[in-house]
Amino acid sequence: MNADDLDKTKKTPAFQMVIVHLRNQIRSGKLAAHAALPSERAIAEQFGISRMTARRALLAVEMEGLAYSSGRRGRFVSPQRVAYDISKTVSLSALIGQDGPGLTIKVISQQMAQADAALSAKLAVPEGEVLYKYIRVFLLQDHPAFVEEEYAIASLFPGLFDHNLQQSTTVLMEREYNVPPHSGDITIRMRALNEQEAGLLNLPTYNAGIELEQVIYGPDGKPFCFGRQIWRGELAEFTAHAIVRR
Numbered sequence: 001m002n003a004d005d006l007d008k009t010k011k012t013p014a015f016q017m018v019i020v021h022l023r024n025q026i027r028s029g030k031l032a033a034h035a036a037l038p039s040e041r042a043i044a045e046q047f048g049i050s051r052m053t054a055r056r057a058l059l060a061v062e063m064e065g066l067a068y069s070s071g072r073r074g075r076f077v078s079p080q081r082v083a084y085d086i087s088k089t090v091s092l093s094a095l096i097g098q099d100g101p102g103l104t105i106k107v108i109s110q111q112m113a114q115a116d117a118a119l120s121a122k123l124a125v126p127e128g129e130v131l132y133k134y135i136r137v138f139l140l141q142d143h144p145a146f147v148e149e150e151y152a153i154a155s156l157f158p159g160l161f162d163h164n165l166q167q168s169t170t171v172l173m174e175r176e177y178n179v180p181p182h183s184g185d186i187t188i189r190m191r192a193l194n195e196q197e198a199g200l201l202n203l204p205t206y207n208a209g210i211e212l213e214q215v216i217y218g219p220d221g222k223p224f225c226f227g228r229q230i231w232r233g234e235l236a237e238f239t240a241h242a243i244v245r246r
Contacts, residue, residue: 014049018057019064026066026077033079033141037067065234070202078234079141086186087240103138103145105166108200110134112154119151122215122226130154134165137200144201146231153224169225170216182219188212188238197230210236 025031038046043054058075061067067075082103113133120127132152138145150169152160157177165172174180191211198205209230216225 014047015053015057015060018043018047018049018054019060022057022061023064023066026061031077033077034143035077037061037075037077039074062234068232068234079143079145081235081237082140082145083237083239085239085241087242103140104142106137106139107165108135108137108147110161110165113151115151119226123151123153123223125153132157132160134161134169136165140235143235144232145235146229147197147200148227148229150225150227152226156224173224179218179224181216181225182221183217185215185217186212187214190233191230193230201230201232203232209233210238212238 022031022037031037037058040051040054040058043049043057044051047054058067062069062075065081066078068078069075111133113131115123115125115127115129115131117127119125119131120129123129123131125131132154134150136148136150138148152169152173154160156179157173160172163172163176170181189211190208192206193201193203193209195205197209198207201209203209210233212229212231214227214229215223216227217223
């Protein structure tokens, strides 16, 4: 596609034609995951448009979730979104190693903590209850997809930190402690990243992300784990199956 092609379709804004072109390049595989998108200057020259129009087109492709920014290095093709059906499992990490999203886990920190008022309410424990706290980054094809901060009731899982946390903790808790996940309460919202989250996700501070909170319950109906995930927006796709009850 070039300037002559654009002249033939004057009813379509120039930046929209660029979006269609880049979208087709990405979806056809001609531009693979993590491949660099053309610069504003290159697009402006190729399509005979201003750099401002080129910038608008690149930003639109990024907002569509097809690309991500990496500071001054430019924009790159996003990996395929992680499709997480929250009606089928309370743990996305339980899918790791299956024919799923191809995620890997990096443990950032692990420490003991005490339940404050908010965690006391989430986990139905007294304030001051000893908890495990761990922060992990989940990587999609070595690209940070989301940061997870998780809390588990320490008395239920003695020696939890003796185990490798680069795996699904819900699977670990069921296998080693006979505490299987039975159900979960999930809340999804958009919010700004804090400084630590932005650094781990390679995004600017206060960039918007998608937060998923979940309380996980055992077969006895009691909560045993609370987690908070903050996702890069272009990589998140949450689905659920709804049943109408009459």
